[in-house]
Structure formats: C-alpha cells, structure tokens
Amino acid sequence: MKKTTLALIISMALVGCGGGGSSDSTSAPPSAGNPPGNPGAENPPPYQARSWTPGFQLSNPNRQAHNPTVSVLNNGTVLAAWAEAATDDKPSAVFASVLRADLPEAERQRDALQISQLDDGIDSVLVNTRWNFTGEVERFTPSPQLAVSADGVGHVAWLQNDGVTTSVYVADYVPQGGSWSAAFSVESTDEPCSEIKLMALENGDAVLLWKQAGVDTIALKGVAYYANTGSWGAVFDVAGDVKADANVAIWERDGSVFVGYLASVDAENDRLSVANLDLTSLMATTKEVDSAGLKGSVVGTAFDGNDVLVWAELDEYGYYSVMAAASSGSEWQAVPQIEDLPYDVGHIAVSGIDDELHIAWRHKEQSSVAVLHDLKSVTYSATGISDVQTLFDSGAANPVLVNGGDGKMYAQWFTSHTKYSEYVPGEGWKAVTQPFCMPSAVISGSCFNSGTEHTMAVAGDYGVSAWLESVDDTRSVVISLSD
Numbered sequence: 001m002k003k004t005t006l007a008l009i010i011s012m013a014l015v016g017c018g019g020g021g022s023s024d025s026t027s028a029p030p031s032a033g034n035p036p037g038n039p040g041a042e043n044p045p046p047y048q049a050r051s052w053t054p055g056f057q058l059s060n061p062n063r064q065a066h067n068p069t070v071s072v073l074n075n076g077t078v079l080a081a082w083a084e085a086a087t088d089d090k091p092s093a094v095f096a097s098v099l100r101a102d103l104p105e106a107e108r109q110r111d112a113l114q115i116s117q118l119d120d121g122i123d124s125v126l127v128n129t130r131w132n133f134t135g136e137v138e139r140f141t142p143s144p145q146l147a148v149s150a151d152g153v154g155h156v157a158w159l160q161n162d163g164v165t166t167s168v169y170v171a172d173y174v175p176q177g178g179s180w181s182a183a184f185s186v187e188s189t190d191e192p193c194s195e196i197k198l199m200a201l202e203n204g205d206a207v208l209l210w211k212q213a214g215v216d217t218i219a220l221k222g223v224a225y226y227a228n229t230g231s232w233g234a235v236f237d238v239a240g241d242v243k244a245d246a247n248v249a250i251w252e253r254d255g256s257v258f259v260g261y262l263a264s265v266d267a268e269n270d271r272l273s274v275a276n277l278d279l280t281s282l283m284a285t286t287k288e289v290d291s292a293g294l295k296g297s298v299v300g301t302a303f304d305g306n307d308v309l310v311w312a313e314l315d316e317y318g319y320y321s322v323m324a325a326a327s328s329g330s331e332w333q334a335v336p337q338i339e340d341l342p343y344d345v346g347h348i349a350v351s352g353i354d355d356e357l358h359i360a361w362r363h364k365e366q367s368s369v370a371v372l373h374d375l376k377s378v379t380y381s382a383t384g385i386s387d388v389q390t391l392f393d394s395g396a397a398n399p400v401l402v403n404g405g406d407g408k409m410y411a412q413w414f415t416s417h418t419k420y421s422e423y424v425p426g427e428g429w430k431a432v433t434q435p436f437c438m439p440s441a442v443i444s445g446s447c448f449n450s451g452t453e454h455t456m457a458v459a460g461d462y463g464v465s466a467w468l469e470s471v472d473d474t475r476s477v478v479i480s481l482s483d
Contacts, residue, residue, distance in 0.1 A: 001399060002464075003470050004206060010137070010149075010282075010327060010476070012053065012373055013064065013209050013474065015441035016043070016327045022320050023412055024175070024218075024280055027071070030038050031060045038433065042147060047427065047430065048425055049422060049430065049431075049433075049435075049437075050404075050408075050410075050422065050458075050463060050482050051435075051482060052173060052233075052270065052435040052436055052465065052480070052481070052482045053105070053108060053465070053480050053481045053482070054436070054437060054438060054439055054480065054482045055437055055438045055465075055469065055478040055479060055480045056108045056109055056110070056438070056479065056480075057109075057373070057438070057476050057477070058080060058082070058097065058110055058113070058115075058470075058476075058477045058478065059082055059084060059095070059476045059477035060084055060095075060464075061110075061471060061472065061474060061476065062230050062474070063084040063085055063087060063474070064082050064084065064085040064088070064474060064475045065082055065083065065085070065328050065475050065476050065477045066082065066083045066084070066085065066127040066128075066141060066142070066453060066454055066468075066475070066478040067083050067116070067142035067144060067180055067454060068080065068082040068454065068455060068466035068467065068468065068479070069081050069082065069083060069109065069142070069144060069145060069146040069455055069466070070146065070153060070455055070456070070457050070464045070465070070466045070479065071146055071147070071154070071456065071464075072146040072457045072459045072462050072463060072464045073148065073150070073152055073459055073462070074150075074218065074405070074459045074461075075462075075483060076101045076102050076132060076461070077098065077099075077100065077152055077175070078098070078099050078100060078101050078462075078464045078479075078481065079096065079097075079146060079154045079173065080096065080097050080098075080099070080146070080464070080466060080477075081094065081095065081096040081097075081102070081118075081144050081145075081156045081341065082095055082096075082145045082319075082466075082477060083092075083095075083125055083127040083143070083144055083158070083476045085127070085324045086252045087237065090121075091121070091122070091124045091125065091127055092124050092125040092126075092127065092291040093117050093118075093119050093121060094117070094118045094119045094125050094144050094156065094158045094171075094359065095115055095116065095117055096115070096116050096146075096154075096156055096171070096173070097113050097114065097115045097116070097119055098114070098154075098173065098178075098181060099113055100481075101462035101463065101464060101482060101483045102481070102483035103481055104464070105385045108481070110249060111144070113208060115421040116179070116180045118144075118158075118167065118183055119158070119160060119179055119183055120158055120183055121163040122162070122165075123126070123160045123161055123167070124160065124161050124162070125143075125144075125158055125159070125160050125459060126143055126158070126159040126160065126161055126166075127144075128141065128142040128143050128194075128195070136343055139247070139333070141195045141196060141197050141223075141228045142245060142453065143157075143158045143159050143260070144156050144157060144158035144195050145158070145196050145197060145198035145208075145326075146192075146198070146466060147198040147199055147200040147206055148200055149201070149204045149205075149206065149227070150200075150202070150204070151175075151204055151227075152173075152174075153172065153174055153200075153204065153227070154172065154173035155170055155171070155172050155173070155200065155206050155208075155225060156170065156171050156173075156180075157169065157170045157196055157198045157208050158196070158481045159196060159210070160185075162426060162465065164190060164424050165188050165189065166185065166188070166189055166190075166191070166192060166193045167185040167188040167189075168185065168186050168187040168188075168208070168210055168223075169183045169184065169185050169186070169206065169320045170184050170186055171183050171184070172223075172225070172230075173443065173445075174230070178421060186223045186232050186277035187210075187212075187221065187235050189214055189419070191213045191214060192212075192213045193210050193211065193212050193213070194210070194211045194213075195210065195245075195247075195248065195289070195322065196208065196209065196210040196250055197209045197210070197250055199250050199252070199257075200297050201252055201257065201383070202252060202255065203227065203255065204227030205224055205225055205226055205227050205279065206224065206225040207223075207224050207225075207250065207257055207279070208222065208223050208224075208225070209221065209222050209238060209248060209250060209257070209259065211242060211248075217240060217241040218241065218242050218243075218244055219237060219238075219239065219240055219242070220237075220238040220239040220242045220248065220259070221235055221236070221237060221238060222235070222236055222237075222238045222259075222284075223235045223236070223385075224279045224282075226279075226352055227378070230288055231471070233282070234273055234282060235467060236282035236283070236284075237276055237288065238259055238261075239259075239263070239273070239275060239284070240260055240278065241263045241264075242262065242263055242265055243261070243262040243264050243270060243394050246261075246262045246270075246295070246296050246297075246298065247297055247298050247299065247300065249261070249298045249309065249333055250300070251300045251301050251302055251307070252302065253302035253306075253307060254302075254305075256277075257277040257279065258274055258275065258276055258277070258278060258300065258307060259274065259275045259277060259284070260272065260274050260289075260298050260299075261273060261274070261298065262296070262298060262311075265291060268293070269291060269292055269293060269294065270291075270293065270294055270295040271288060271290070271291040271307065272288070272289045272290045272291070272295055272298065272311065272325075273286050273287065273288050273289060274286070274287050274289055274300075274307070275287075275331075282294045284369075287330075288312060288399050289325050289332045289334075289423075290325060290332075290334055291308060292311045292388040293314055294313065294314040295311050295312065295313045295314075295323075295345065296311065296312045296313075296320065296345065296346070297312040297320075297346050297348045297456075298310070298311040299311070299348050299350050300351065301350050301351070301352060302352075303326075303352045303357045304352075304355065306326055306327045306402075307327040307383065308322045308324060308325070308327070308350070308357060309324060309325045309326075309332075310323070310333055310348055310350055310359055311323055311324075311348070312340075312344075312345050312346055312348060312361075313337070315337065315413050317342065319342060319343055319344050319345075320344045320345050320346060321338075321339060321340075321345060321395060322337055322338040322339050322345050322348065322359065322361055322378075323335065323337050323338065324338060324359070331369050333375055338385065338388075339363075339376065339378065341363065341376075341388065342383055343363065343364040343365055344363075344364045345361045345363050345364070345376075346361065346362050347361055347362035347396075347397055347399060348360070349361070349392065349399045349401045349402035349403065350425050351402060351403050351409055352403060353403045353408075353409045354383065354444070355381045356379050356380070356381050356424050356425060356475070357379065357380055357381065358377055358378075358379050358398070358401055358409060358423070359378050359379075359380075360375060360376065360377040360391065360399045360413075360473050361376055361377075361399070362374075362375065362376075362396045362397055362398070362399065362413075363375070363376040363396075372395075373397065374390050374391075374392065374396060375390070375391040375392040375393075375394050375396030375399055375411075375413055376388050376389065376390055377391055378388050378390070382427040387481035389429075391411065391429055391432070392413070392415070392419060392421075394415060395414075395415030395416060396414075396415060396419075397413060397414045397415070397452045398413060398414055398452050398453075398454065399411060399412070399413040400412045400413065400454070400455055400456050402456055402457060402458050403410040404459070404460070404463070405449050405458070405459055405460050406458070406460050408422050408423060408424055409422070409423040410422055410423070410456060410458050410463075411429075412454060412455075412465060413455040414449070414454055414467075414474045416449070417432055417434055417441075417449045418434060418436055418437075418449055418454055418465070418467045419432055419433070420432070420433050420434060420435055420436070420465075421433070423479070435471075435480070436467065436478075436480035437480075438469060438471070438478055440471075441469055441470075443456050448471070449467055449469045453466065453467070453468050454466060454467035455467075461483060462481075462482060462483050463481070463482035463483075464480070464481055464482070465479065465480045465482075466478070466479045466480075
C-alpha cells in the first residue's frame with residue numbers, strides 16, 4: 001500500500017522527467033563482476049573499479065583530530081580541512097591544506113605538504129563530535145565545514161569561543177594567490193551557536209548557515225559570500241525558530257538556494273518547512289511542507305528540475321521510518337514512508353545520477369549492537385520506487401553518497417572500518433571493499449579505524465577520501481587519493 005502510493009506520487013511530481021530507470025534492487029548485498037555481454041549488440045565499456053592510493057596521515061601526529069572535510073575539483077586540486085583538539089599548552093585549532101589528487105607517491109606524506117592553521121590560535125575552536133553509532137536518528141553537521149566553487153575558490157567555516165563570546169569564522173582560499181586569507185568573524189554573539197552548514201553555489205557565491213540560541217528559541221542565521229566582490233555580506237535571518245539537534249538541509253536548483261529545516265510544534269509534532277533564500281535582498285520566503293509527527297535527519301536535493309526532501313519520522317510503532325516529499329512546481333506532495341521494515345533509521349544520505357535518485361540510511365535491526373546495523377537504500381525515478389536493498393549488513397553509520405560526474409555514484413560509510421562501493425546505472429552496486437586504509441592498520445585483512453567521522457569527494461577523473469584512524473593511539477586524519 002505504502003509503495004503503491006509512493007510510486008503514484010513520485011510519478012506525478014516528476015512528470016516530464018523522461019523514461020526513468022528500472023529497478024535492479026535485491027535484498028542481497030551487492031556483488032562484484034559485470035553482466036555478460038550481448039553478442040551483436042553495442043555494449044558499454046566493461047566496468048572498472050576506481051583506483052585509490054593507500055592512505056597517509058594529514059593531521060599533527062601529536063594531537064587528536066576531528067571532523068575531516070575534503071573537496072576535489074575536475075582539474076585534480078584537492079582541498080582538505082580538519083580540527084585538532086587542545087593540548088596542555090595549545091587550544092584547539094583548525095587546519096587546511098591544498099594538494100593534488102595525482103600527488104606522486106614520494107610526496108604523499110604530511111611533511112611534503114603545506115598545511116595552514118586558519119584560526120588565530122587564541123580562542124578555542126569548537127568541534128562537533130556527536131557521531132553516535134547506535135542510538136541517534138540525526139546525522140549531525142560537524143565543524144569545521146569546507147566548500148569549494150568550480151573556479152577553485154575555497155571557504156572554511158568554524159565556530160570559536162573565548163569563554164564568553166561565540167564567533168562564526170571563515171577563511172577563504174583564492175587559487176591565484178595560493179594562500180588562505182586571515183580568519184574573519186562574520187558574527188560574534190554571547191549566545192551559543194551550533195551546527196554550521198556551508199555550500200558553494202554554481203555562480204561562485206557561497207552560503208553559510210548556523211543555529212544561534214536565543215532566550216526561548218533557536219534561530220537559523222545565514223551569511224553569503226559574493227564572488228563579484230570577493231567578500232562576505234551581512235548576516236540575515238533564515239528562520240526564527242528551528243529544532244535543536246536536527247539537521248538542516250541546503251541545496252541549489254536553477255540558481256535558487258533552498259533550506260529545509262524543522263521547528264518543534266509540540267511533544268508529538270514537528271513542522272518541516274522550506275525557505276527560498278534571496279541573497280540580494282537577504283530575505284527568506286518560507287513554505288510549510290508537513291507539520292504532523294516527530295521528525296529528524298532532514299536532507300534535501302534538486303532532482304530533475306524539482307526538489308526532494310527526505311527525513312526520518314516517528315511511526316505508529318514508536319520507530320523512526322524514512323519519509324519524503326517531492327515538489328511539483330510550487331507545491332509539495334507528501335510521500336508515505338519509503339520503507340516498511342521495523343526498527344529505527346537515521347543517518348540519511350541522498351544523491352542523484354541520470355534519472356535516478358538514491359536514498360541510503362543506517363537501519364537498526366533487532367538489536368542496538370552496532371555490528372547488526374544495515375546500510376539500506378532505495379532508488380526512485382519517474383517510474384516509481386525500487387524495493388529496499390541491503391547494501392551492507394555488518395554495521396553502517398554516516399553513509400556518504402557522491403555523484404562522481406564520471407557515470408558512476410560512490411558510497412562510503414563507517415562500520416569498524418571505512419567501507420566503500422560503486423554504483424553503475426543499469427548494472428547496480430558493485431562489491432563492497434575497503435580500498436583506502438593505511439597499511440599499518442590492516443589486521444587479518446580488515447582496516448580498523450578509530451571514529452565514524454569521514455567524508456569523500458569525486459569529480460570526474462579525480463577523487464579524495466578522508467577519515468579518522470588511530471596512528472600510535474592518536475586519532476588522526478588520513479586521506480586517500482584517486483586519479
């Protein structure tokens with residue numbers, strides 16, 4: 001019943017999208033190999049898995065690291081940022097580096113790279129380490145955040161505190177100058193700030209969001225970077241009341257910027273709204289999408305000229321289920337839950353490729369034991385929705401989905417180590433592997449990491465993956481490159 005209704009609504013919302021993709025989903029884990037050729041027919045090139053270098057350490061070997069974030073451009077430029085914890089004589093700090101995805105093997109070492117400290121080295125940099133494996137429906141947004149425009153201009157944003165005042169800081173990288181700017185505070189307040197989110201836009205601008213607590217409510221604030229002036233503008237209000245500890249979604253469609261967020265209505269209901277940001281007048285036009293049921297883990301994206309929101313919502317059985325809504329023009333069509341399996345879901349990720357939109361999430365089975373969590377996914381298009389597919393059944397947290405711009409989609413997630421798989425339209429998901437890793441971390445064929453904080457980016461021929469790994473008992477940022 002649920003899936004029949006969903007297929008109908010998606011077809012209505014995405015009418016005119018084209019023929020759509022067929023569903024090749026199964027309930028079994030993905031397998032390696034290629035489908036047999038069809039003699040006499042024109043076959044696509046045989047599948048080749050992307051090649052990744054072994055990981056190497058990027059962070060200070062003497063400090064605990066947090067929240068690695070990376071980006072890669074089509075020309076092979078890689079930008080990376082991360083935070084390092086306080087020591088007895090130094091406060092926590094934010095660092096960044098610019099390197100190449102095709103870095104020669106001899107230069108894949110920390111000492112060969114230029115690494116810049118972005119903060120002023122005085123106040124404490126705030127990091128978000130609430131990456132819970134077993135019991136959290138949300139997927140929290142870490143600090144620092146990194147965004148890079150297509151022309152190579154990079155931005156890093158973070159929160160900083162002097163014990164009284166919380167400041168929202170940014171630093172910019174312009175490739176022509178080859179260096180990072182001095183840290184600049186776009187906002188300073190005696191109210192607590194949290195959960196920043198940063199996105200580069202297609203025209204070279206960028207948008208930074210954060211939550212700022214007031215007397216009785218939590219506001220969502222924003223500020224824009226304007227490429228034509230090379231500077232950050234004034235702070236403006238996106239929403240006056242948002243839900244604490246609930247992810248904020250931001251995406252771009254046809255030059256417009258949209259923000260999806262939650263606000264608490266009462267003990268049993270949350271309001272899901274979408275704000276359309278006007279970065280010229282610094283105004284936000286808001287539309288309500290849904291106001292029934294407790295919600296969390298909101299993500300959003302543009303897909304085939306429309307907008308899609310996906311979130312976790314408490315169902316009648318007391319568990320969180322995957323829900324969605326799709327826009328059709330200016331209207332939003334509510335979508336029933338995507339899966340009808342029992343037990344909680346969370347850590348939702350979305351990405352589109354061709355005429356398919358893929359949704360992945362962490363799904364708890366009959367126990368809260370981490371190794372029994374599954375990585376589930378569905379695919380939908382103008383023709384409807386696929387069955388729920390299990391991509392991995394031995395632990396899954398914080399999945400990342402990336403359209404590589406090379407005809408493939410990539411997934412990375414955390415279990416006791418960082419896992420990886422590739423998706424080819426028409427062929428499905430390939431083998432689950434662990435291609436990154438530092439050789440010293442391999443034990444009995446498995447690569448053991450020390451944290452669920454990880455990320456990945458792919459742009460055409462080039463790719464970068466970053467995660468946390470224990471190096472001599474120190475949580476360290478490790479990256480792997482692909483060209």
